[in-house]
Amino acid sequence: MSTPLPRPLALSPSRANDYQQCPLLYRFRAIDRLPEDKTEAQVKGTLVHAVLEEMHGWRRDERTYPAAVKRIRPAWEKMCAEDATCADPIADEMELFVAARELIRGYFFMENPAGFDSAEQEMYVNAVLPNGVPVRGFIDRVDVAPTGQVRVVDYKTGKKPAPRYSATAQFQMRFYALVYWRLTGVLPNQLRLMYLKVMDSLFLAPSREELEYFERDLGDLWDKILADGASGTFRPTTSKLCGWCPFQALCPAFGGHPPAYPGWPGSAAD
Structure with a gap:
């Protein structure tokens, strides 16, 4: 009886953020799939x-x-x-x-x-962008107005970041706007992040040109991940966030030793 192949990887906002923060963190979560305690x-x-x-x-x-x-x-x-x-x-x-x-x-x-009535809740998306980047994730909510205008909504239950630290949240919303557009052919008119704790929102209105540039950036990011995946070289990047990393004991930057690289899973990455 043959062993089933590992699930192919696909880029999601969280895994993209992991790689941008620290390539080794990406490896631990996406490839090694090391267990983590819930918070x-x-x-x-x-x-x-x-x-x-x-x-x-x-x-x-x-x-x-x-x-x-x-x-x-x-x-x-x-x-x-x-x-x-x-x-x-x-x-x-x-x-x-x-x-x-x-x-x-x-x-x-x-x-x-x-x-109003929303069109989708927890919309699962799993596709390959025109530039070959596999993408995967869940959109919290999609609203479609009677006029056909589309709003993509994401709920945030934590603190609202200061403007200079909002890049991660904006990346996530542009990611889902791009994926929705490529899947449906409809460009979302509005992206809304609802920060429930402080009762405040962040609104974005993406243009076609903006999402095309964003798609190219995703392609560059995916190429870097593929190169690391082929060589097995996912280097650690230290920052203030290291203090919250659940894998610090395995990180060479802190005297640790990662497990042996298991190789790139499947044929495509989460």
Whole structure:
């Protein structure tokens, strides 16, 4: 019986950010797929996303703040049933529920979901761009107006970064705008990042030319990843972010030793 081939890799906003931050971090996550402990922030974000996704599937008159809050506990129970490790970083369930409730309150402060119907929630995208870059990921929400205008929405449950640190968030939104455009032929009119904690948004209006330049940048980035993948040379890049890296003990920059390079998986990279 033959061994199934590893899943081909594809570029996502998170993995692109990993490589730009530190090529070795990319290798550990995308190629070695080293296990990582979940964080409280990640679990909380997943919980809030699940509630908002479910709510947008209801009838308009059902989309109220109290009704959404009532779905926090059932959504949490479903998450834990599917993956028991979700509970590992949570010291106090009630604190988690209160924090999720406040984030959902922030959402309702920013938007009235009873006033429109979204076209897609948690839209899975998996494609190859015209320049050969394989891409993969989930778009939180896509809204299509009666006039045909398209809005791509992403929920953020953490802090809103200062403008000089917003490049990562803007990269993610341009990434999904590009992928949506290449998949559907429709250029999104607006990109909106909703920072639920502070009840504030970041808006972008991408042009065709901007996304074409961005696509070329993705091609250059993918070429660098492919070159490292062929040689097995993913060099560490040190920065202030190293203090939060879960793989610091394996990093040569800190006296560690990475596992043996397993080779490039599949035929294409996440």
